[in-house]
Amino acid sequence: MNALKEFFINLGLFFQGAFDMQQRSRGHIENExxxxxxxxxxxxxxxxxxxxxxxxxxxxxxxxYLAEDLENWQSRMTDxxxxxxxxxxxxxxxP
Amino acid sequence: xxxxxxxGGKGGVGKTSCSTAYAIGLSQKGLKTLLVSTDxxxxxxDLFSEPIGSEVKLLSENLYGIEINPEEESRLYINKVRxxxxxxxxxxxxxxxxKQLDAAIVSPGSHxxxxxxxxxxxxxxxxxxxxxxxxxxxxxxxTVRLLSLPELLGGWIESLMSKRKKxxxxxxxxxxxxxEEDPILTILSRxxxxxxxxxxxxxxxxxxxxxxxxxxxxxxIQETKKAVELLRHYKIKVSTLVxxxxxxxxxxxxxxxxxxxxxxxxxxxxxxxxxxxxxxxxPLFQEDMTENTICHMANFFSEKL
Ligand SMILES: Nc1ncnc2c1ncn2[C@@H]1O[C@H](COP(=O)(O)OP(=O)(O)O)[C@@H](O)[C@H]1O
Ligand SMILES: [Mg+2]
Numbered sequence: 422m423n424a425l426k427e428f429f430i431n432l433g434l435f436f437q438g439a440f441d442m443q444q445r446s447r448g449h450i451e452n453e454x455x456x457x458x459x460x461x462x463x464x465x466x467x468x469x470x471x472x473x474x475x476x477x478x479x480x481x482x483x484x485x486y487l488a489e490d491l492e493n494w495q496s497r498m499t500d501x502x503x504x505x506x507x508x509x510x511x512x513x514x515x516p
Numbered sequence: 517x518x519x520x521x522x523x524g525g526k527g528g529v530g531k532t533s534c535s536t537a538y539a540i541g542l543s544q545k546g547l548k549t550l551l552v553s554t555d556x557x558x559x560x561x562d563l564f565s566e567p568i569g570s571e572v573k574l575l576s577e578n579l580y581g582i583e584i585n586p587e588e589e590s591r592l593y594i595n596k597v598r599x600x601x602x603x604x605x606x607x608x609x610x611x612x613x614x615k616q617l618d619a620a621i622v623s624p625g626s627h628x629x630x631x632x633x634x635x636x637x638x639x640x641x642x643x644x645x646x647x648x649x650x651x652x653x654x655x656x657x658x659t660v661r662l663l664s665l666p667e668l669l670g671g672w673i674e675s676l677m678s679k680r681k682k683x684x685x686x687x688x689x690x691x692x693x694x695x696e697e698d699p700i701l702t703i704l705s706r707x708x709x710x711x712x713x714x715x716x717x718x719x720x721x722x723x724x725x726x727x728x729x730x731x732x733x734x735x736x737i738q739e740t741k742k743a744v745e746l747l748r749h750y751k752i753k754v755s756t757l758v759x760x761x762x763x764x765x766x767x768x769x770x771x772x773x774x775x776x777x778x779x780x781x782x783x784x785x786x787x788x789x790x791x792x793x794x795x796x797x798x799p800l801f802q803e804d805m806t807e808n809t810i811c812h813m814a815n816f817f818s819e820k821l
Contacts, residue, residue, distance in 0.1 A: 453686055454683050454686035454690075457679050457686070458679075458683050460679055461676060461679040464672065464675060465676070475625065475629075476669060476672045478620065479629060479669065479707065481593070481594060482593070482596075482597055484597055484600075484601060484613075485597060485600035485601050485604065486703075487700070488605055488609070489605075492609065
């Protein structure tokens with residue numbers, strides 16, 4: 422359970438780092454919203470990406486409201502460039 | 517005495533028998549009691565020789581029973597999700613989702629979550645209508661996980677809610693917001709509210725307490741000690757020990773005399789080594805527990821209740 426908590430925290434910090442250097446232009450706001458949405462989806466449906474979450478069952482009732490996003494999100498996540506690499510690349514640009 | 521009593525202990529020690537006898541004892545004292553079975557084997561039905569099922573049912577004066585079937589609960593919940601999905605998703609995507617939902621219905625993780633959900637609902641809904649709620653629970657490890665879930669789930673929900681709110685406010689900034697009331701936030705806050713209600717009840721020493729059933733043997737004593745420590749770590753009070761299947765005083769036979777001597781030592785170790793407010797000593801009966809014999813066991817509880 423602690424490992425999971427840590428995962429939640431790290432996930433937050435990780436994405437946080439990616440945001441701070443962005444300008445708050447319209448495009449960036451949109452990006453930020455999408456990023457947070459991605460995190461939200463990971464917390465709900467991480468098991469579809471092989472992240473074992475004890476909360477999966479409770480996320481199911483959200484599925485009808487997220488199913489349309491899910492498909493899109495899943496294909497993006499399983500894209501050859503994973504989200505982690507993408508975010509990693511952004512972090513690397515940090516001087 | 518607490519209002520909600522969880523019976524814990526290893527499989528076969530007598531949780532179902534003792535929790536049932538205890539509940540009968542409470543009802544005989546005039547306390548309106550709900551006996552909840554969480555065992556999919558549904559053994560409390562056998563002790564009343566009538567089907568009980570997933571609705572609260574009157575069993576005798578002041579005594580009510582309900583049997584939670586985790587798989588059935590998980591099926592109900594997931595099939596509702598399935599119906600909602602069918603309305604909006606194309607048949608092709610539905611085919612894929614159906615496979616995932618079918619897998620979710622039968623997964624042990626789902627059964628545990630479904631059981632937890634139903635227990636939370638029962639505690640919230642029935643807390644007011646009963647003087648006592650007695651749970652015939654699953655084995656120790658399972659119970660501890662169950663009781664630690666509110667914390668884990670609470671953190672998860674909070675994290676989801678804050679992310680959802682952030683997304684909505686960002687979308688508002690660029691004029692891309694959809695609805696007035698977000699159904700996702702509605703669901704999450706309802707869950708959060710229920711969880712907090714249940715946590716308040718479950719974490720309250722005066723409300724929830726634990727009764728441990730064990731037999732006077734070496735292994736169970738060690739295990740019970742560990743379990744009591746673990747529960748204490750989760751701030752759950754183990755107020756009651758039930759030492760079940762105590763041997764009769766049989767003097768003739770060397771074998772049984774030796775057994776009895778050993779048992780006395782173990783009993784002493786239990787009384788000295790495990791802290792509890794009440795210790796019930798329940799004899800080993802000649803017959804298995806049935807509708808007829810369970811009342812004899814109940815007498816041993818009601819005497820001291
Ligand atoms: N005090 C007792 N005397 C005789 N048989 C008992 C006693 N307590 C339990 N039993 C029997 O032992 C078996 C296991 O009891 P049960 O209550 O189902 O245990 P658990 O729920 O912990 O698995 C059952 O067959 C029951 O009838
Ligand atoms: Mg049982």
